[in-house]
Amino acid sequence: MAKKNYLVTIDRNRCKGCELCVHACPKQVLAMSKDINEKGYFFATVVSQPDCIGCKFCGMSCPDSAIEVAALDEAEVAGGI
Amino acid sequence: MQTIFKRPEALAVQPTHYCPGCTHGIAHRLIAEAIDELGLRERTVGIAPVGCSVLAFNYFNFDFQQASHGRAPAVATGIKRGRPDLVVFTYQGDGDLASIGMAEIIHAANRGEKFTVVFINNAIYGMTGGQMAPTTMPGQVTSTSPFGRKTDDVGFPIRMCELLSSLRTPAFIERVSLSSPKHIIRARKAILKAFRYQSEGRGFSFVECLSTCPTNWGVTPLKALEWLEEHMMPYYPVQNFKDFEPATPEGGKDAD
Structure with missing residues (x-):
């Protein structure tokens, strides 16, 4: 069975830089950015999307509901989102 | 593409004013998810307390009422008795519920509202x-206990779940933690169950969420979660204290 692919989207301007998602991710998909968002916080970003296993731990532990997780179809993976 | 996790509909788009890493945001989301899952959004009324979550009405897409300090259970009693068809919940902190609102919560629980x-x-x-607060841990440094909480002076922290579970009427009492995804999944189930029991008219339901306050504890959000697991969870055991299962149709008010 082919590995499923997932897309994690972080709304950078909702993020307050608490790092809870980075800590919760079992696959180190997320990391803190070196840039700041419009509130002045270092926001979380996705650094290794293909490693995502779709566990949703990042979204669950985000206090600001800044994270969305989506499951990708095969066609979308081939098309390169 | 199929979205498998996103902000629930019952949670407003507006960003919260809470400090970075404050677990209020997680608790808000779990409530909104429960309301959405049960389809109760059009007939839910929340009661906001006094505390950081005093502005909670900004963050939910359903009706809200703000109560005086600690009096949320009294206001909720009025709303629920006036309009029994509504789903009413109070959202209270430890200063609000366990200190100034102690009388209200105990009697609301005992009446089985x-x-x-x-x-x-x-x-x-x-x-x-x-x-x-009454729930501050022994030895914990706060601005009014700069040398740590002294149990000789002010006693030990109050365990609300244990206190309320000594009453006979409440239908559901559970303590959960918001410290890690594992505990958040359990918390989600407990909150969902509490709302489900209410919508089925079973009686008083109470969910205690162990949370963090990185700002006032003076640590980073990650350290706060560790402190919670290390110091609070042994004293405040995460477990179910009371669960009404369908023994009698009346809802927890069975005769001996």
Whole structure:
């Protein structure tokens, strides 16, 4: 069975830089950015999307509901989102 | 593409005013998810407390009422008795519920009022600047206990779940933690169950969420979660204290 692919989207301007998602991710998909968002916080970003296993731990532990997780179809993976 | 996790509909788009890493946001989301899952959004009324979550009405897409300090259970009693068709819940912190609102919560629980209480226990008064709460841990430094909480002077922290579970009427009492995804999944189930029991008219339901206050504890959000697991969870055991299962149709008010 082919590995499923997932897309994690972080709304950078909702993020307050608490790092809870980075800590919760079992696959180190997320990391803190070196840039700041419009509130002045270092926001979380996705650094290794293909490693995502779709566990949703990042979204669950985000206090600001800044994270969305989506499951990708095969066609979308081939098309390169 | 199929979205498998996103902000629930019952949670407003507006970003919260809470500090970075504050678990209020997680508790808000769990409540909104429960309301959405049960399809109760059009007939839910929340009661906001006094504390950091005093502005909670900004963050939910359903009706809200704000109560005086600690009096949320009294206001909820009025709303629920006036309009039994509504789903009513109070959202209270430890300073609000366990200190000034102690009389209200105990009597509302004892009367078996059919609403839900979500109790956020972060062992400190958050909004007013980190004063000692009845739930502050022994030895914990706060702005009114600068040398740590002395149990000789002020006693030990109050365990609300244990206190309320000594009453006979409440239908559901559970303590959960918001410290890690594993505990958040359990918390989600407990909150969902509390609202489900209310919508089925089973009686008083109470969920205590162990939370953090990184700002007033003076640590980073990650360290706060560790402190919660290390110091609070052994004293406040995460477990179910009371669960009404369908023994009698009346809802927890069975005769001996």
